[in-house]
Each structure stands twice: as C-alpha cells, then as structure tokens.
Amino acid sequence: MKKMLSAITTYFITLLVIGTCSAGNDQDVAEGRDIWFKSTFGGEHFFSNILPNPPFSLRLAFDQMLTTPRDSRFDEYGVINDPDCTPGDASTSYLDKCADPESTGVIGVRKFPNPSGGAPLIGVTCAACHAGFDPVRPPANPNRPQQENIHPTVGNQFLQIGKIFKGDLSPHDPRYQIFSSWAPGTVDTTLLENDHINNPGMITPIWSVPDRPFFDVTMNGEPVRAHRGGQGGEDDIGCEQATIRVYFNIGMCAAECMVGHLANGPGGSQTPIDLAECRQVCPELLKAEESVGKLCAFLQTPRPPSLVNAPEGANFIDWKVVGTGKKVFSRACASCHSDGDRSIKHNVLSDDLIHPF
Numbered sequence: 400m401k402k403m404l405s406a407i408t409t410y411f412i413t414l415l416v417i418g419t420c421s422a423g424n425d426q427d428v429a430e431g432r433d434i435w436f437k438s439t440f441g442g443e444h445f446f447s448n449i450l451p452n453p454p455f456s457l458r459l460a461f462d463q464m465l466t467t468p469r470d471s472r473f474d475e476y477g478v479i480n481d482p483d484c485t486p487g488d489a490s491t492s493y494l495d496k497c498a499d500p501e502s503t504g505v506i507g508v509r510k511f512p513n514p515s516g517g518a519p520l521i522g523v524t525c526a527a528c529h530a531g532f533d534p535v536r537p538p539a540n541p542n543r544p545q546q547e548n549i550h551p552t553v554g555n556q557f558l559q560i561g562k563i564f565k566g567d568l569s570p571h572d573p574r575y576q577i578f579s580s581w582a583p584g585t586v587d588t589t590l591l592e593n594d595h596i597n598n599p600g601m602i603t604p605i606w607s608v609p610d611r612p613f614f615d616v617t618m619n620g621e622p623v624r625a626h627r628g629g630q631g632g633e634d635d636i637g638c639e640q641a642t643i644r645v646y647f648n649i650g651m652c653a654a655e656c657m658v659g660h661l662a663n664g665p666g667g668s669q670t671p672i673d674l675a676e677c678r679q680v681c682p683e684l685l686k687a688e689e690s691v692g693k694l695c696a697f698l699q700t701p702r703p704p705s706l707v708n709a710p711e712g713a714n715f716i717d718w719k720v721v722g723t724g725k726k727v728f729s730r731a732c733a734s735c736h737s738d739g740d741r742s743i744k745h746n747v748l749s750d751d752l753i754h755p756f
Contacts, residue, residue, distance in 0.1 A: 424696070431697025434690050435551060436507065436526040437499075441683040442650025443511050443522030449653050454661075455591070457574070460566020461521045465503050466493040472505070473542045477557035477583055479506040479530060482545050492518070506530050506549065523649050525642075525694075528586065528602045531555040534709045552605040552701040556584035561599075564590075588648055592661065592669060606701040608638070638695035643687060647672060652681035 451458040464476045469486050472478055484497035484504040495504025503510045507527025510519040532538060533550035541557075561581030568575040577597050581587065585599035611626040618636050625637040634641035647657060656677035660670045677684050706712050 427693045427696040428700055429697075431693035431695070432551065434694045435524065435697055436530070437501065437509065437524060438687075438690065439509055439511075439522035439524055439649070440646050440651040440687045440690075441522075441681075442646070442653070443509065443520035445650030445653035445657075446522055447513070447518075447520040449650075449658065454658075457564070458567040459521075460563050461508070462518070463566050464563055465495075465505060465508070465521075469495065469504065470542050473557070475559075476562060477555065477559045478508070479532070479544060479549060479555065480504060480542060481506050482543075482549075494519075525645065525649075526551060528558060528560075529554055529605060531557070531604075534704045534706060535712075537710065550701070550704060552698070553704060554584070554602040554604040556602070558602065559583050560586045592648075592657075604703075605698055606703045608699050638698060639688075639691045642691045642694055643674075643684075646687050651687060652677055652684050655681040656684070 446459060446461070449455070464472070464478060466487075467475050469480050469484075472480055481495070481497060481499075481502050481504050483499065484495040484502060487494045487496050487504070494510070495502070497504055501509045501511065503521065505527075507524045507530060509522050509524060511522065513520050529552050530549055531553040532541065532544065532548055532555075533553065536548050538544040538548040559581075561578035564581075565575045565578035568578075570576075580597060581599045584602055586602060587597060587599040589596070589598070608626055613624045613626060614635055616623050616625050616635055618640065623637055625635055634644065636644075647653075656672050660672055662668050674684070678688075707716060
C-alpha cells in the first residue's frame with residue numbers, strides 16, 4: 400500500500416508541471432489582477448462598523464495582526480507582508496508605511512479613511528486568502544517576501560483566520576473555541592450565513608480554469624454552462640456569479656442587502672439575498688458586476704506551480720514509478736477524481752460525476 404501511495408504522489412507531481420494558456424486581452428487581465436489584489440467593494444464597512452456591533456458583536460483582531468512587527472507577522476498569523484511596505488511607527492499608529500495609501504502592509508488587507516474619524520476602516524480582498532507563497536520560488540524568509548515569491552491564486556495554506564477571528568474574544572466565549580478549531584489555511588465560509596455546522600474548509604487554489612470541464616447547471620431557472628468553481632458546489636454557477644457570491648461573503652452591501660436576511664437563533668430563519676432588490680439600494684454591487692468580467696479574465700491565466708521545479712523538487716520524483724502511479728490512480732481513484740477520460744489528460748481532476756471504468 401505504501402508503494403502504491405508513493406507512486407500516486409509521484410504521478411501527481413508530474414501532473415503539476417503542466418500549465419495553461421492566457422485568456423482575454425492583456426488590459427482586462429491586468430485590470431482583473433488589480434481588482435483581485437485591491438478591491439473590496441465596500442466590505443470594509445461590514446468588518447469595521449457592522450460586525451463589531453449587535454447582532455454579531457464580533458470584533459476581529461485586525462489591529463493586533465496589523466501592528467504585529469513585520470519580522471514576526473507571518474510567524475504569528477500566517478499573513479503575507481506586502482513587499483512594497485516598511486515598518487510603521489507612532490506617526491502611523493504602528494501600521495506599516497506603504498507607497499500604496501490603501502495598503503495595510505499585508506497582501507489583500509486594505510485600509511480606508513473613516514468618515515467619522517478615528518481608526519481607518521479595514522476590508523479584505525480575494526487575494527487576502529487566495530494569494531500565497533509560490534512553492535517554485537519560496538521566500539528565503541517568509542516574513543520578508545519579494546513580489547516574485549507571491550503566487551496570486553495558490554491559496555495561503557498558512558493563514559490563521561481563526562486567530563484573527565478569536566483575537567478579541569474571551570476564551571470563555573464558545574466562539575473562541577470554535578475559531579480555535581480552524582486549522583491554518585482553512586475558513587468556514589458559512590460562519591455568518593449560518594448552516595449551524597462548524598465546517599472549515601481549505602482555502603481553494605485557483606488555476607487551469609480553461610481546462611476544467613463544463614457542467615449544465617440551473618441559475619435563476621435558466622440553464623447555464625459553467626466550469627467547476629471550487630471545492631464545493633456553491634460556485635458552480637459561472638465565474639461571474641461565483642465572484643459576486645464571494646464579495647457578499649466578505650462584506651459587500653452587508654447593511655443594505657445581507658443583514659436583513661439573517662435571523663439566527665431559536666426559531667430564526669435566513670432568506671436569500673435578492674440581487675434585483677440589492678441593485679436598487681447598493682451601488683457597490685453594480686460596481687462589482689461591472690468588474691467581474693475583467694476579474695474572471697485574470698482568473699483564466701494563473702498556472703499551477705511546477706513542483707518539479709521547486710527547490711529540491713526533482714528529488715521527489717522517481718520516474719520509474721510514475722507510470723505505475725498513473726495506473727493505480729486510473730484503477731482506484733479516477734472514477735470520482737478525473738473528467739472521465741481514461742488517459743487522464745487534464746490536470747484538473749474532478750467533475751463531481753461518477754464514471755464507469
């Protein structure tokens with residue numbers, strides 16, 4: 400059994416050598432990348448003004464994380480320091496000094512002026528979770544990465560979201576214990592729109608989207624052809640709608656379109672966000688819907704890390720067993736984890752269907 404598993408692992412490493420081609424025009428891709436790293440679409444109002452107050456009463460420990468010294472911030476929280484920033488001081492309230500005025504010093508965590516004065520509003524972007532260290536070009540010191548060390552969509556397997564969520568809670572608060580159960584690199588995206596299950600899942604890596612098989616799904620009663628979106632079915636609705644779903648999840652239009660649909664607790668209920676209604680009251684949704692096409696053009700382009708090219712990566716490959724690993728995978732795993740093609744020619748290995756082999 401150990402030999403079989405080793406052969407399968409070796410086969411997977413060879414699969415991850417394969418890349419994908421770019422899609423979309425260069426300007427859309429560049430703007431989409433900028434949206435990925437910088438756009439919150441108003442989510443900062445949720446994290447800074449709504450979440451700390453009833454009914455949630457959950458103040459996140461952004462301040463503790465952002466004022467942790469840069470040389471220990473990754474060690475403490477698993478976040479990625481923005482290479483374009485330097486340590487702050489009393490003049491910046493110990494937030495980092497950055498050329499980008501909206502950067503907090505952490506990739507994907509953004510700051511904005513507070514209309515009522517006081518501390519800046521803090522919001523997060525897609526890159527806050529999905530950007531991670533490139534295993535092909537890992538940083539010599541994870542607290543001091545350079546731009547070339549950061550892969551935009553590999554997923555941050557070190558990010559301690561639970562520590563950020565519990566940082567301002569008493570250990571006697573049941574939520575503190577829940578957040579303590581979240582392993583690095585995981586998050587429960589149904590925390591607020593609650594399914595009453597503590598089920599943190601891995602932060603999804605995103606690449607090779609053009610290679611993913613299509614599915615026939617139904618959205619708003621209409622048939623849609625969509626690529627597989629992530630580890631669950633919630634994003635199998637096409638990239639644009641999946642992206643809008645994520646932005647709602649990180650606070651977009653919370654006051655106007657989300658909070659009123661939550662009625663948790665005994666006898667409570669939750670109702671879906673009404674997009675048509677939300678468009679009438681929240682301009683940020685309109686901005687997001689105008690932007691997701693470019694964002695999705697960017698998401699067509701990331702390539703998987705070629706693990707064989709990682710430092711010492713070639714030493715993990717025993718080419719004598721690669722063929723055996725492929726056969727074992729085809730016989731024992733591929734009925735669920737491939738696109739149904741016996742040749743296993745794709746490097747995206749799931750289509751949610753069971754195929755007879």
